[in-house]
Amino acid sequence: VTTRVLVNGAADDAVAVNDRGFQYGDGLFETVAVRDGMPLLWSRHLARLHRGAERLGLALPDAAVLTREAHALCHGLARAVLKLVISRGPGARGYRLPASPQPTRVLSVVDGPVTLDATDTATVRLCATRLSLQPALAGVKHLNRLEQVLARAEWGDDYSEGLMSDTAGNIIEGTASNVFLVADGVLCTPDVSQCGVAGVVRELVLERAPALGIRCLVQPITLDLLYRADEMFLTNSLIGVRPVTRLEQRTYAIGQITEDIRQTLKQIDAIV
Protein backbone atom coordinates (compact mmCIF):
# COMPACT_ATOMS: atom_id res chain seq x y z
CA VAL A 1 0.00 0.00 0.00
CA THR A 2 1.46 3.34 -1.08
CA THR A 3 0.67 6.32 1.11
CA ARG A 4 1.63 9.86 0.17
CA VAL A 5 1.10 12.75 2.57
CA LEU A 6 1.37 16.52 2.25
CA VAL A 7 1.28 18.68 5.39
CA ASN A 8 0.81 22.32 4.49
CA GLY A 9 2.05 21.53 1.01
CA ALA A 10 5.25 19.73 1.97
CA ALA A 11 5.94 15.98 2.05
CA ASP A 12 5.72 15.19 5.76
CA ASP A 13 4.00 12.75 8.08
CA ALA A 14 3.59 14.69 11.32
CA VAL A 15 1.74 17.61 12.89
CA ALA A 16 2.74 19.66 15.93
CA VAL A 17 1.51 18.31 19.28
CA ASN A 18 -0.05 21.72 20.00
CA ASP A 19 -2.18 21.48 16.84
CA ARG A 20 -5.79 22.03 17.87
CA GLY A 21 -6.75 19.08 15.69
CA PHE A 22 -4.83 16.81 18.07
CA GLN A 23 -5.71 18.73 21.25
CA TYR A 24 -9.46 19.22 20.68
CA GLY A 25 -10.50 17.62 17.40
CA ASP A 26 -10.88 21.23 16.24
CA GLY A 27 -11.19 20.75 12.49
CA LEU A 28 -12.87 19.11 9.52
CA PHE A 29 -12.22 16.26 7.12
CA GLU A 30 -13.26 14.87 3.74
CA THR A 31 -12.78 11.40 2.31
CA VAL A 32 -12.65 11.36 -1.46
CA ALA A 33 -12.60 8.56 -4.04
CA VAL A 34 -9.84 8.85 -6.64
CA ARG A 35 -10.06 7.35 -10.11
CA ASP A 36 -7.48 7.68 -12.88
CA GLY A 37 -5.71 10.43 -11.00
CA MET A 38 -8.85 12.51 -10.39
CA PRO A 39 -10.55 13.16 -7.05
CA LEU A 40 -14.26 12.43 -7.67
CA LEU A 41 -17.07 14.79 -6.66
CA TRP A 42 -14.32 17.24 -5.79
CA SER A 43 -16.37 20.42 -6.03
CA ARG A 44 -19.02 18.89 -3.77
CA HIS A 45 -16.41 17.91 -1.20
CA LEU A 46 -14.99 21.44 -1.29
CA ALA A 47 -18.46 22.91 -0.93
CA ARG A 48 -19.20 20.80 2.13
CA LEU A 49 -15.83 21.70 3.60
CA HIS A 50 -16.77 25.36 3.20
CA ARG A 51 -20.14 24.87 4.86
CA GLY A 52 -18.41 23.12 7.77
CA ALA A 53 -15.79 25.87 8.01
CA GLU A 54 -18.51 28.49 8.27
CA ARG A 55 -20.16 26.55 11.09
CA LEU A 56 -16.89 26.28 13.03
CA GLY A 57 -15.62 29.75 12.15
CA LEU A 58 -12.58 28.10 10.59
CA ALA A 59 -10.52 29.95 7.96
CA LEU A 60 -9.92 27.50 5.10
CA PRO A 61 -6.90 27.45 2.82
CA ASP A 62 -7.63 28.75 -0.66
CA ALA A 63 -9.63 26.23 -2.71
CA ALA A 64 -7.10 26.52 -5.55
CA VAL A 65 -4.33 25.40 -3.19
CA LEU A 66 -6.33 22.38 -2.03
CA THR A 67 -7.18 21.46 -5.61
CA ARG A 68 -3.59 21.76 -6.79
CA GLU A 69 -2.29 19.66 -3.92
CA ALA A 70 -5.03 17.05 -4.33
CA HIS A 71 -4.25 16.67 -8.02
CA ALA A 72 -0.50 16.47 -7.39
CA LEU A 73 -1.04 13.76 -4.79
CA CYS A 74 -3.48 11.72 -6.90
CA HIS A 75 -1.47 11.93 -10.12
CA GLY A 76 -0.94 8.54 -11.70
CA LEU A 77 -3.13 6.60 -9.27
CA ALA A 78 -5.82 4.51 -10.96
CA ARG A 79 -7.78 3.76 -7.78
CA ALA A 80 -7.13 5.43 -4.43
CA VAL A 81 -8.62 7.15 -1.40
CA LEU A 82 -7.77 10.78 -0.69
CA LYS A 83 -8.32 12.20 2.78
CA LEU A 84 -8.18 15.89 3.63
CA VAL A 85 -7.96 17.10 7.20
CA ILE A 86 -8.13 20.82 7.90
CA SER A 87 -7.53 21.70 11.54
CA ARG A 88 -7.46 25.11 13.19
CA GLY A 89 -3.69 24.70 13.48
CA PRO A 90 -1.32 25.30 16.40
CA GLY A 91 -2.57 27.09 19.48
CA ALA A 92 -1.61 28.04 23.01
CA ARG A 93 -3.16 26.29 26.02
CA GLY A 94 -6.94 26.71 26.36
CA TYR A 95 -10.01 26.54 24.16
CA ARG A 96 -9.91 30.17 23.12
CA LEU A 97 -9.29 30.61 19.39
CA PRO A 98 -5.81 31.83 18.43
CA ALA A 99 -5.77 35.55 17.55
CA SER A 100 -4.40 34.68 14.09
CA PRO A 101 -5.15 31.01 13.39
CA GLN A 102 -2.83 29.26 10.93
CA PRO A 103 -4.91 26.25 9.82
CA THR A 104 -3.11 22.98 9.19
CA ARG A 105 -3.96 21.09 6.01
CA VAL A 106 -3.12 17.42 5.70
CA LEU A 107 -3.79 15.67 2.41
CA SER A 108 -3.04 11.95 2.30
CA VAL A 109 -3.71 9.41 -0.38
CA VAL A 110 -3.74 5.65 -0.03
CA ASP A 111 -3.41 3.62 -3.20
CA GLY A 112 -5.98 0.87 -3.51
CA PRO A 113 -9.41 -0.14 -4.67
CA VAL A 114 -12.34 2.22 -4.59
CA THR A 115 -15.58 0.34 -4.86
CA LEU A 116 -17.74 3.23 -5.99
CA ASP A 117 -19.04 1.28 -8.97
CA ALA A 118 -18.80 -2.19 -7.48
CA THR A 119 -21.78 -4.51 -7.24
CA ASP A 120 -21.01 -5.30 -3.60
CA THR A 121 -23.79 -5.52 -1.09
CA ALA A 122 -23.79 -4.75 2.63
CA THR A 123 -25.02 -6.41 5.81
CA VAL A 124 -25.77 -4.16 8.78
CA ARG A 125 -26.40 -4.33 12.50
CA LEU A 126 -27.90 -1.94 15.03
CA CYS A 127 -25.37 -0.18 17.28
CA ALA A 128 -25.99 0.39 20.97
CA THR A 129 -23.93 3.61 20.93
CA ARG A 130 -26.26 6.53 20.24
CA LEU A 131 -25.67 9.83 18.45
CA SER A 132 -26.16 12.82 20.73
CA LEU A 133 -28.30 15.73 19.55
CA GLN A 134 -26.13 18.77 18.82
CA PRO A 135 -27.50 21.17 16.20
CA ALA A 136 -24.34 23.30 16.41
CA LEU A 137 -22.31 20.43 14.91
CA ALA A 138 -24.92 18.33 13.10
CA GLY A 139 -24.31 17.73 9.40
CA VAL A 140 -20.67 18.80 9.72
CA LYS A 141 -17.87 16.33 8.96
CA HIS A 142 -15.76 17.43 11.93
CA LEU A 143 -12.95 15.71 13.81
CA ASN A 144 -14.92 14.84 16.98
CA ARG A 145 -15.56 11.20 16.10
CA LEU A 146 -15.59 9.33 19.40
CA GLU A 147 -19.23 8.28 19.00
CA GLN A 148 -18.33 6.58 15.71
CA VAL A 149 -15.21 5.02 17.24
CA LEU A 150 -17.25 3.56 20.12
CA ALA A 151 -19.97 2.33 17.75
CA ARG A 152 -17.46 0.68 15.39
CA ALA A 153 -15.84 -1.06 18.37
CA GLU A 154 -19.11 -2.93 19.00
CA TRP A 155 -18.48 -5.51 16.26
CA GLY A 156 -15.73 -7.07 14.16
CA ASP A 157 -15.92 -8.60 10.69
CA ASP A 158 -19.41 -10.07 10.88
CA TYR A 159 -21.20 -7.03 9.42
CA SER A 160 -20.17 -4.40 6.87
CA GLU A 161 -21.67 -1.50 8.78
CA GLY A 162 -23.54 -0.54 11.96
CA LEU A 163 -26.59 1.71 12.03
CA MET A 164 -26.69 4.37 14.72
CA SER A 165 -29.78 5.85 16.36
CA ASP A 166 -30.06 9.23 17.98
CA THR A 167 -30.88 9.50 21.66
CA ALA A 168 -34.60 9.61 20.75
CA GLY A 169 -34.27 6.17 19.10
CA ASN A 170 -34.58 7.15 15.43
CA ILE A 171 -32.10 5.69 12.93
CA ILE A 172 -29.77 8.43 11.62
CA GLU A 173 -26.88 6.87 9.69
CA GLY A 174 -24.18 4.23 9.59
CA THR A 175 -20.90 4.79 11.42
CA ALA A 176 -19.33 5.86 8.10
CA SER A 177 -22.28 6.11 5.70
CA ASN A 178 -25.73 7.58 5.21
CA VAL A 179 -28.78 5.34 5.00
CA PHE A 180 -31.78 5.28 2.65
CA LEU A 181 -34.93 3.15 2.81
CA VAL A 182 -37.69 2.40 0.33
CA ALA A 183 -41.08 1.92 1.98
CA ASP A 184 -44.47 2.04 0.20
CA GLY A 185 -42.62 3.02 -2.98
CA VAL A 186 -41.12 6.15 -1.39
CA LEU A 187 -37.38 6.68 -0.89
CA CYS A 188 -36.58 8.17 2.50
CA THR A 189 -33.53 9.17 4.52
CA PRO A 190 -33.16 10.77 7.97
CA ASP A 191 -32.79 14.45 8.63
CA VAL A 192 -29.25 15.36 9.76
CA SER A 193 -29.99 18.74 11.34
CA GLN A 194 -29.70 17.48 14.93
CA CYS A 195 -26.95 14.89 14.51
CA GLY A 196 -25.25 12.91 11.75
CA VAL A 197 -23.21 13.89 8.70
CA ALA A 198 -24.63 15.41 5.51
CA GLY A 199 -22.86 13.10 3.05
CA VAL A 200 -22.04 14.28 -0.46
CA VAL A 201 -23.48 11.12 -2.06
CA ARG A 202 -26.59 11.48 0.12
CA GLU A 203 -26.96 15.00 -1.28
CA LEU A 204 -26.49 13.68 -4.81
CA VAL A 205 -29.15 10.99 -4.34
CA LEU A 206 -31.62 13.57 -3.01
CA GLU A 207 -30.93 15.76 -6.05
CA ARG A 208 -31.14 13.01 -8.68
CA ALA A 209 -34.08 10.97 -7.40
CA PRO A 210 -36.88 13.27 -8.69
CA ALA A 211 -35.62 13.13 -12.31
CA LEU A 212 -35.78 9.33 -12.07
CA GLY A 213 -39.43 9.58 -11.07
CA ILE A 214 -38.60 8.56 -7.50
CA ARG A 215 -40.40 10.35 -4.71
CA CYS A 216 -37.91 11.09 -1.93
CA LEU A 217 -38.57 12.29 1.62
CA VAL A 218 -36.31 13.42 4.43
CA GLN A 219 -38.14 12.02 7.44
CA PRO A 220 -37.62 10.29 10.79
CA ILE A 221 -36.77 6.61 10.40
CA THR A 222 -38.10 4.55 13.27
CA LEU A 223 -37.07 0.98 13.97
CA ASP A 224 -40.52 -0.04 12.84
CA LEU A 225 -40.06 1.63 9.46
CA LEU A 226 -36.62 0.05 9.15
CA TYR A 227 -38.08 -3.44 9.60
CA ARG A 228 -41.02 -2.95 7.29
CA ALA A 229 -39.03 -1.27 4.47
CA ASP A 230 -38.75 -3.10 1.14
CA GLU A 231 -35.28 -1.86 0.23
CA MET A 232 -32.34 -0.34 2.06
CA PHE A 233 -29.04 1.09 0.84
CA LEU A 234 -26.02 2.89 2.23
CA THR A 235 -24.10 5.74 0.63
CA ASN A 236 -20.71 7.35 1.01
CA SER A 237 -17.99 8.71 -1.24
CA LEU A 238 -16.09 5.42 -1.38
CA ILE A 239 -18.89 2.86 -1.68
CA GLY A 240 -21.24 5.05 -3.72
CA VAL A 241 -24.64 3.33 -3.41
CA ARG A 242 -24.48 -0.05 -1.69
CA PRO A 243 -27.62 -2.20 -1.29
CA VAL A 244 -28.22 -3.70 2.14
CA THR A 245 -29.24 -7.35 1.91
CA ARG A 246 -29.50 -8.07 5.62
CA LEU A 247 -30.14 -6.29 8.92
CA GLU A 248 -29.20 -8.85 11.58
CA GLN A 249 -31.85 -11.60 11.02
CA ARG A 250 -34.00 -9.63 8.57
CA THR A 251 -33.18 -9.92 4.85
CA TYR A 252 -33.90 -7.35 2.10
CA ALA A 253 -34.18 -7.78 -1.66
CA ILE A 254 -32.28 -5.41 -3.96
CA GLY A 255 -35.25 -3.54 -5.38
CA GLN A 256 -35.83 -1.47 -8.48
CA ILE A 257 -35.44 1.94 -6.84
CA THR A 258 -32.08 0.97 -5.36
CA GLU A 259 -30.99 -0.33 -8.78
CA ASP A 260 -32.11 2.86 -10.53
CA ILE A 261 -30.23 5.05 -8.05
CA ARG A 262 -27.17 2.87 -8.27
CA GLN A 263 -27.12 2.94 -12.09
CA THR A 264 -27.38 6.72 -12.06
CA LEU A 265 -24.63 7.11 -9.53
CA LYS A 266 -22.35 4.76 -11.50
CA GLN A 267 -22.01 7.63 -13.95
CA ILE A 268 -20.37 9.53 -11.13
CA ASP A 269 -17.13 9.80 -13.14
CA ALA A 270 -18.90 12.25 -15.34
CA ILE A 271 -19.77 14.56 -12.45
CA VAL A 272 -16.37 15.25 -10.96
Place this chain on the structure above:
Amino acid sequence: VTTRVLVNGAADDAVAVNDRGFQYGDGLFETVAVRDGMPLLWSRHLARLHRGAERLGLALPDAAVLTREAHALCHGLARAVLKLVISRGPGARGYRLPASPQPTRVLSVVDGPVTLDATDTATVRLCATRLSLQPALAGVKHLNRLEQVLARAEWGDDYSEGLMSDTAGNIIEGTASNVFLVADGVLCTPDVSQCGVAGVVRELVLERAPALGIRCLVQPITLDLLYRADEMFLTNSLIGVRPVTRLEQRTYAIGQITEDIRQTLKQIDAIV
Protein backbone atom coordinates in the same frame (compact mmCIF):
# COMPACT_ATOMS: atom_id res chain seq x y z
CA VAL B 1 7.63 30.93 28.28
CA THR B 2 9.50 27.63 28.45
CA THR B 3 7.74 24.60 26.99
CA ARG B 4 9.12 21.09 27.28
CA VAL B 5 7.47 18.18 25.49
CA LEU B 6 7.94 14.42 25.61
CA VAL B 7 6.28 12.25 22.95
CA ASN B 8 6.42 8.59 23.95
CA GLY B 9 9.27 9.44 26.28
CA ALA B 10 11.47 11.31 23.82
CA ALA B 11 11.94 15.07 23.40
CA ASP B 12 9.80 15.83 20.35
CA ASP B 13 7.10 18.22 19.29
CA ALA B 14 5.07 16.26 16.72
CA VAL B 15 2.74 13.29 16.31
CA ALA B 16 2.06 11.24 13.18
CA VAL B 17 -0.76 12.54 10.98
CA ASN B 18 -2.39 9.11 11.15
CA ASP B 19 -2.59 9.33 14.94
CA ARG B 20 -6.19 8.69 15.94
CA GLY B 21 -5.94 11.64 18.31
CA PHE B 22 -5.57 13.92 15.30
CA GLN B 23 -7.94 11.97 13.03
CA TYR B 24 -10.85 11.40 15.45
CA GLY B 25 -10.06 13.00 18.81
CA ASP B 26 -9.70 9.40 19.98
CA GLY B 27 -8.03 9.89 23.34
CA LEU B 28 -7.95 11.51 26.77
CA PHE B 29 -6.21 14.37 28.50
CA GLU B 30 -5.37 15.76 31.93
CA THR B 31 -4.29 19.25 32.91
CA VAL B 32 -2.21 19.32 36.08
CA ALA B 33 -0.89 22.14 38.27
CA VAL B 34 2.83 21.92 39.05
CA ARG B 35 4.41 23.43 42.14
CA ASP B 36 8.06 23.18 43.15
CA GLY B 37 8.67 20.46 40.62
CA MET B 38 5.71 18.32 41.72
CA PRO B 39 2.52 17.61 39.75
CA LEU B 40 -0.33 18.26 42.20
CA LEU B 41 -3.20 15.83 42.80
CA TRP B 42 -1.26 13.44 40.60
CA SER B 43 -2.83 10.21 41.86
CA ARG B 44 -6.30 11.67 41.31
CA HIS B 45 -5.44 12.70 37.77
CA LEU B 46 -4.10 9.20 37.09
CA ALA B 47 -7.23 7.65 38.58
CA ARG B 48 -9.49 9.74 36.36
CA LEU B 49 -7.35 8.90 33.33
CA HIS B 50 -7.87 5.22 34.15
CA ARG B 51 -11.63 5.63 34.48
CA GLY B 52 -11.70 7.40 31.10
CA ALA B 53 -9.53 4.71 29.53
CA GLU B 54 -11.94 2.03 30.70
CA ARG B 55 -14.85 3.91 29.17
CA LEU B 56 -13.08 4.26 25.80
CA GLY B 57 -11.45 0.81 25.88
CA LEU B 58 -8.07 2.53 25.65
CA ALA B 59 -4.90 0.74 26.81
CA LEU B 60 -2.97 3.21 28.97
CA PRO B 61 0.80 3.33 29.33
CA ASP B 62 2.01 2.06 32.68
CA ALA B 63 1.31 4.53 35.51
CA ALA B 64 4.96 4.30 36.61
CA VAL B 65 6.08 5.47 33.16
CA LEU B 66 3.70 8.43 33.23
CA THR B 67 4.81 9.35 36.74
CA ARG B 68 8.51 9.14 35.88
CA GLU B 69 8.09 11.26 32.75
CA ALA B 70 5.90 13.81 34.55
CA HIS B 71 8.48 14.21 37.30
CA ALA B 72 11.35 14.49 34.81
CA LEU B 73 9.48 17.18 32.89
CA CYS B 74 8.45 19.18 35.96
CA HIS B 75 11.84 19.02 37.66
CA GLY B 76 13.04 22.44 38.76
CA LEU B 77 9.88 24.31 37.82
CA ALA B 78 8.42 26.37 40.68
CA ARG B 79 5.08 27.06 38.98
CA ALA B 80 3.94 25.38 35.78
CA VAL B 81 1.12 23.61 33.95
CA LEU B 82 1.55 20.00 32.89
CA LYS B 83 -0.70 18.55 30.20
CA LEU B 84 -0.96 14.85 29.37
CA VAL B 85 -2.59 13.63 26.21
CA ILE B 86 -3.02 9.90 25.67
CA SER B 87 -4.38 9.02 22.25
CA ARG B 88 -5.11 5.60 20.79
CA GLY B 89 -2.07 6.07 18.58
CA PRO B 90 -1.54 5.52 14.85
CA GLY B 91 -4.16 3.69 12.86
CA ALA B 92 -5.17 2.73 9.35
CA ARG B 93 -8.09 4.43 7.60
CA GLY B 94 -11.49 3.94 9.26
CA TYR B 95 -12.98 4.05 12.74
CA ARG B 96 -12.27 0.45 13.56
CA LEU B 97 -9.80 0.03 16.41
CA PRO B 98 -6.30 -1.12 15.42
CA ALA B 99 -5.72 -4.81 16.13
CA SER B 100 -2.77 -3.91 18.38
CA PRO B 101 -3.12 -0.26 19.39
CA GLN B 102 0.08 1.57 20.30
CA PRO B 103 -1.16 4.54 22.34
CA THR B 104 0.64 7.83 21.97
CA ARG B 105 1.53 9.75 25.14
CA VAL B 106 2.33 13.43 24.98
CA LEU B 107 3.43 15.18 28.15
CA SER B 108 4.05 18.90 27.88
CA VAL B 109 4.83 21.44 30.53
CA VAL B 110 4.55 25.21 30.26
CA ASP B 111 6.42 27.26 32.82
CA GLY B 112 4.35 29.96 34.42
CA PRO B 113 2.00 30.92 37.20
CA VAL B 114 -0.51 28.49 38.62
CA THR B 115 -3.15 30.33 40.56
CA LEU B 116 -4.35 27.39 42.62
CA ASP B 117 -3.99 29.34 45.85
CA ALA B 118 -4.60 32.82 44.46
CA THR B 119 -7.31 35.05 45.80
CA ASP B 120 -8.57 35.85 42.31
CA THR B 121 -12.27 35.98 41.62
CA ALA B 122 -14.18 35.20 38.45
CA THR B 123 -16.91 36.80 36.38
CA VAL B 124 -19.05 34.54 34.23
CA ARG B 125 -21.51 34.68 31.36
CA LEU B 126 -24.06 32.23 29.97
CA CYS B 127 -23.03 30.50 26.73
CA ALA B 128 -25.47 29.90 23.89
CA THR B 129 -23.62 26.72 22.85
CA ARG B 130 -25.20 23.76 24.63
CA LEU B 131 -23.71 20.49 25.83
CA SER B 132 -25.25 17.48 24.11
CA LEU B 133 -26.40 14.53 26.22
CA GLN B 134 -24.14 11.53 25.71
CA PRO B 135 -23.90 9.13 28.64
CA ALA B 136 -21.25 7.06 26.79
CA LEU B 137 -18.80 9.98 27.04
CA ALA B 138 -20.13 12.05 29.96
CA GLY B 139 -17.71 12.67 32.80
CA VAL B 140 -14.72 11.67 30.65
CA LYS B 141 -11.97 14.20 29.85
CA HIS B 142 -11.71 13.11 26.21
CA LEU B 143 -10.32 14.88 23.15
CA ASN B 144 -13.67 15.70 21.47
CA ARG B 145 -13.84 19.32 22.58
CA LEU B 146 -15.61 21.18 19.78
CA GLU B 147 -18.53 22.16 22.04
CA GLN B 148 -16.08 23.90 24.38
CA VAL B 149 -14.25 25.50 21.45
CA LEU B 150 -17.51 26.92 20.07
CA ALA B 151 -18.61 28.11 23.52
CA ARG B 152 -15.27 29.81 24.23
CA ALA B 153 -15.48 31.57 20.86
CA GLU B 154 -18.64 33.37 22.02
CA TRP B 155 -16.73 35.98 24.05
CA GLY B 156 -13.32 37.60 24.41
CA ASP B 157 -11.72 39.16 27.49
CA ASP B 158 -14.83 40.55 29.14
CA TYR B 159 -15.54 37.48 31.32
CA SER B 160 -13.27 34.88 32.94
CA GLU B 161 -15.49 31.94 32.08
CA GLY B 162 -18.72 30.94 30.33
CA LEU B 163 -21.32 28.61 31.84
CA MET B 164 -22.75 25.94 29.56
CA SER B 165 -26.22 24.40 29.77
CA ASP B 166 -27.23 21.00 28.52
CA THR B 167 -29.83 20.69 25.78
CA ALA B 168 -32.51 20.52 28.50
CA GLY B 169 -31.45 23.97 29.76
CA ASN B 170 -29.80 23.01 33.05
CA ILE B 171 -26.41 24.51 33.90
CA ILE B 172 -23.69 21.83 33.79
CA GLU B 173 -20.25 23.46 33.95
CA GLY B 174 -17.94 26.17 32.67
CA THR B 175 -16.07 25.66 29.38
CA ALA B 176 -13.01 24.64 31.42
CA SER B 177 -14.26 24.35 35.00
CA ASN B 178 -16.94 22.81 37.19
CA VAL B 179 -19.46 25.00 38.96
CA PHE B 180 -20.80 25.00 42.53
CA LEU B 181 -23.62 27.07 44.04
CA VAL B 182 -24.72 27.78 47.59
CA ALA B 183 -28.48 28.17 47.94
CA ASP B 184 -30.43 27.99 51.20
CA GLY B 185 -27.18 27.09 52.95
CA VAL B 186 -26.67 23.97 50.82
CA LEU B 187 -23.73 23.52 48.46
CA CYS B 188 -24.78 22.02 45.14
CA THR B 189 -23.20 21.06 41.84
CA PRO B 190 -24.65 19.46 38.68
CA ASP B 191 -24.61 15.79 37.89
CA VAL B 192 -22.15 14.93 35.09
CA SER B 193 -23.53 11.53 34.11
CA GLN B 194 -25.18 12.78 30.88
CA CYS B 195 -22.65 15.42 29.84
CA GLY B 196 -19.81 17.43 31.32
CA VAL B 197 -16.46 16.53 32.86
CA ALA B 198 -15.98 15.00 36.32
CA GLY B 199 -13.24 17.36 37.52
CA VAL B 200 -10.69 16.22 40.09
CA VAL B 201 -11.15 19.35 42.22
CA ARG B 202 -14.94 18.91 41.96
CA GLU B 203 -14.46 15.39 43.34
CA LEU B 204 -12.25 16.74 46.12
CA VAL B 205 -14.82 19.38 47.12
CA LEU B 206 -17.56 16.74 47.25
CA GLU B 207 -15.35 14.58 49.47
CA ARG B 208 -14.22 17.34 51.84
CA ALA B 209 -17.45 19.32 52.30
CA PRO B 210 -19.12 16.98 54.84
CA ALA B 211 -16.15 17.17 57.26
CA LEU B 212 -16.50 20.96 57.17
CA GLY B 213 -20.14 20.63 58.21
CA ILE B 214 -21.31 21.65 54.74
CA ARG B 215 -24.26 19.81 53.26
CA CYS B 216 -23.56 19.10 49.60
CA LEU B 217 -25.94 17.86 46.89
CA VAL B 218 -25.45 16.76 43.31
CA GLN B 219 -28.60 18.10 41.69
CA PRO B 220 -29.93 19.83 38.57
CA ILE B 221 -29.07 23.54 38.48
CA THR B 222 -31.74 25.55 36.74
CA LEU B 223 -31.28 29.13 35.61
CA ASP B 224 -33.67 30.09 38.37
CA LEU B 225 -31.48 28.44 41.02
CA LEU B 226 -28.42 30.10 39.50
CA TYR B 227 -29.96 33.57 39.90
CA ARG B 228 -31.26 33.04 43.40
CA ALA B 229 -28.08 31.40 44.76
CA ASP B 230 -26.15 33.24 47.47
CA GLU B 231 -22.69 32.07 46.44
CA MET B 232 -21.10 30.61 43.36
CA PHE B 233 -17.62 29.25 42.68
CA LEU B 234 -15.72 27.49 39.91
CA THR B 235 -13.19 24.70 40.27
CA ASN B 236 -10.46 23.17 38.17
CA SER B 237 -6.94 21.87 38.68
CA LEU B 238 -5.31 25.20 37.83
CA ILE B 239 -7.59 27.71 39.55
CA GLY B 240 -8.51 25.49 42.50
CA VAL B 241 -11.60 27.13 44.02
CA ARG B 242 -12.43 30.50 42.49
CA PRO B 243 -15.37 32.58 43.78
CA VAL B 244 -17.69 34.05 41.17
CA THR B 245 -18.51 37.69 41.91
CA ARG B 246 -20.66 38.39 38.87
CA LEU B 247 -22.90 36.57 36.37
CA GLU B 248 -23.52 39.13 33.64
CA GLN B 249 -25.57 41.83 35.51
CA ARG B 250 -26.07 39.82 38.69
CA THR B 251 -23.45 40.15 41.47
CA TYR B 252 -22.59 37.59 44.16
CA ALA B 253 -20.89 38.03 47.52
CA ILE B 254 -18.02 35.73 48.50
CA GLY B 255 -19.77 33.80 51.24
CA GLN B 256 -18.62 31.73 54.16
CA ILE B 257 -19.08 28.32 52.55
CA THR B 258 -16.99 29.35 49.55
CA GLU B 259 -14.31 30.67 51.92
CA ASP B 260 -14.30 27.48 53.98
CA ILE B 261 -13.95 25.32 50.89
CA ARG B 262 -11.24 27.56 49.50
CA GLN B 263 -9.22 27.52 52.72
CA THR B 264 -9.38 23.73 52.82
CA LEU B 265 -8.32 23.38 49.21
CA LYS B 266 -5.41 25.77 49.72
CA GLN B 267 -3.79 22.92 51.60
CA ILE B 268 -3.84 21.06 48.33
CA ASP B 269 -0.02 20.85 48.35
CA ALA B 270 -0.34 18.35 51.12
CA ILE B 271 -2.54 16.02 49.13
CA VAL B 272 -0.40 15.40 46.07
